[in-house]
Amino acid sequence: MAEREVRWQGVSRHRLDYVVQPVSDIATIRSILAPRVEYTAYALGQLEPALFPRTRWFYARGTTGTGLVLHSRGGLGDATFVLGDPDAVSAILSIHPGPAQTYATCQPQHLDVLRKYYRLANQQPMIRMGVTRAAFAPVHTHHTAVLSGIDIRKVNALYGSEGGPSYYIPEHIDSGVYRGIVADGRLVAVAGTHVVSRQEGVAVVGNVFTHPAARGQGFATATTSAVTEALLEYCDHVVLTVDPNNTPAVAAYARLGFREVCQLVEASAARRDPSGMGSSIRRIRAAIRGRKYDGSFVSLHD
Template sequence: MPLISLHDRAALAARFRTDPALHLFELGDLDDTTWSNTAWYTASAEHGPVALLYSGGDTPVLLAFARPAAVPPLEALLGDLLPFLPRRFLAGLPDGAERALAPHYAVERRTPLLRMLLTHDPPAEVPHEAQLLTPDDLADTRALLATSYPEAWFDPRMLTGGGYTGVREDGRLLAVAGVHVHSPAQRVAVLGNVTTHPDARGRGLARACVTALCRHLAATTDHLGLNVRTDNAPAIRLYERLGFTTVATYNELVLSAS
């Protein structure tokens, strides 16, 4: 079937809202701040998988999610999309979907992830008090991430809209939790950059940050999720205690033209 380029935000939102937990990032990218950097493709204007090509960062991103039963039509869509793909990009794909890109692309890196969704209220009691961060905290946030989470993707704009919480002791920022996506218009958010300084780990500071951020975002979100590596057992246990449930698995891939 011919490849179709989609431009109707309302129609895209309606399609993604049939499975919002799987499509949190796509729903967030319908916002005005990111829309101009997106290109959306499908094989059917009415139903079926959608592929998003995002060009707003240093590395292009391809997002194409589907439940296991819908992976075969997604593979067909990716095959049709091959002429439009950059030579190197980051991708979020379900297991096996990258087969459609071989032998044209090689996998440089594969990171299996869980998608977790907040399904229960976090516990009322937390061991520390976390505060909302502001742009005044930019330098300290950058310094903490550089020390404790150097591979983090950080968008300073998220400090403006109450998208980060942190715990300080004696003026020193020791832990943060933030968002990669926050769309009050679509009422979705994706948490990210949850980290604690190595000197302060094991004391519940990250738990306090995540709990405070979930409570803050509750007023503007109906679907609040996060991604976590499948081999990060301590983080998975923490998120489960805070009310998150695994709803999907997928792979984050770095792909380059063969």
């Protein structure tokens, strides 16, 4: 990624200027993400060789600082992740807003920026919790079974037990770490992962679910413990995301040694410019203006 000096002389105090560049060098991306590993764990996981080809990364630097945007495509849909200075993130999204429909992850300070480019739905404040090997306190109150793609019908039946659809495929289970509890021949609880990266040494625990008729027996804690224990054998950083209002879950994770490390927001996002015409025009103009900077030159007005 070229780093030519950007000269802002004579720029109005009310204009914010940025150079936006695509980033494809894994080492460069890693260096940006690593200082905030608990927040960026999911993005770091996308550096895995099997996942990286399905990602697009953009970096901005300018008046107020730097920002990074990731657009990724996975088996369960598109996702967008943002990091850094909100105005720098805005500069990126103004010309690279990503797919028409996506699932956005940001921190609270990014919300106003995301609302400029997307209509947000199902907006959910969350807390990110992380655990280390030294802090982990496993529980073995229930026997847990290793799940694989061959169990996909049981997994989808469990996730769909409250009436919603479940679209997991065997590859989702086989590419992650999943543990379940079986009672009377039926899968009644499961915990798994959103992403696992042996290469980066990070994992995001998720997809924790217990059948409504089996709740209150510690099954979620036991399956989460089993997944975390397996991950900590080769991951230095294991994190999960939880609704802060779900106090039983927060308490259960705390008993396992997880501690809050940051706040974030997750939301379904629909691009305000569905056709992409506006961003395409801005992208062309920014590319012309930014040729001498080896990138796209974006100006925002505060």
